[in-house]
Amino acid sequence: MQNAAFVAAALVFAIGLHGMLTRRNMIRICISISVMESSLVMALVAVAYVPGGSAPIVSDGQTMFVDPLPHALALTAIVIGAGILAIALALTVAMYRHYGTTDVLAVFGKTREGQ
Amino acid sequence: MPVITGLELSYFLILGALVVTAAAAVHMPGDLTAVIILSVFSVLSTVVFALLQAVDVAMAEAVIGAGFMTALFVTAIGKTRRSAGGKR
């Protein structure tokens, strides 16, 4: 179960990175960033998994738990990811207002013209 | 030869669907389509987190990934599409 989650996380990370490197639309780049971030969260959760363990909420009669520390780190990562995404989208909107496009290459071309 | 239970089978299927939806979210034509697929991706990863016994993370991912991020993306797409004269 853990290995399958590792493979999926690695593939999703590769997909996100590939999208971030090859897409030209800023919105798509933001989507790729959040896909990559989600894959990291998945990796953290998979590292925390213990076969046969239960959710880390202590109650009577349970002794095996999954590792709670990566869960706390993953929570932090998710909330900060939302903040990062908001800033990236704000930059995208500002870029559109300034250059009239969300295409990264077109913006590069326009900045080169301006010089 | 370990026996694969129904829960494990559905887990593997969801992992496969996760990879497919991630690829679709990055490469599908149409930004709004991609954003909705991204929120499907979030919901699927919520199920995976719940199966891996990470309940708190599952809850956060459900609320942020499917709720908050989608709202932000749709707003940003709206702000970068409707230009003044309809050109571009």
Add this chain to the structure above:
Amino acid sequence: MIRRVVPVAAGVFCLLLAAGFFLVLRGAVETGSGRDGPLLRDLFTTSSVDETGSVNVVTAILMDYRAFDTLGEATVIFTAVAVAAAILGKPRPTESQRTMGLLSRRLLSSVLPLFLLFPLFVIAHGHISPGGGFQGGVSLAVLVILIHVAFGDPFGQNVVPLRLLVMVEYGAALGLVAVGMLGIVQGASFLANLAAGFPSGTPGSLLSGGVIPVLNLLVGLKVAAGLSSLYIYLSGHEASRGDR
């Protein structure tokens, strides 16, 4: 030609990187599994109820063992709001705003208080069931976004003004620091919980865990205010009418 080659090369590069990613994760698990002696996770799960009074170990880590990190994370959200405000400027709600249909609005206005129940439950029960300040706070923010989407921005600004959100965010941040200082005043460290003499209560009941419920509430308010003001900054613009 180069247009064709670059995506393929990037794909191969990313797949290689993914293989490395997998190997690193595998290695991380294998290094940890061979050890004998107590593991950190057993330490957390066996002693957290006695040390923090919180049944939910993840909340115990977030709000007690690593509460300082949570304060840092609250700062990150605050910074995100500040950056978004600096980039996008003051939101100006447009007059001719599209809202949802009459039926949806009617229904929402009577159902919204019930929607409020879920975040409050999640925040209040953060130390005894799944959930906590972050999850509840984001649900609250989504609720504010729902008001904005359903009734239009001007109405949303009237119900939940940006000034109020900013005040809540400042207040929650100051409250977090004040609770931390209370630990020092009691003779323990910054953000100390039971070590500072706060009552632990019965683990598993609503009022337990020392300052953990208070921290949960403050973090929830802060996250809710921060994320919903992020949305308001992002949405509160005319679509490039006057500026170019």
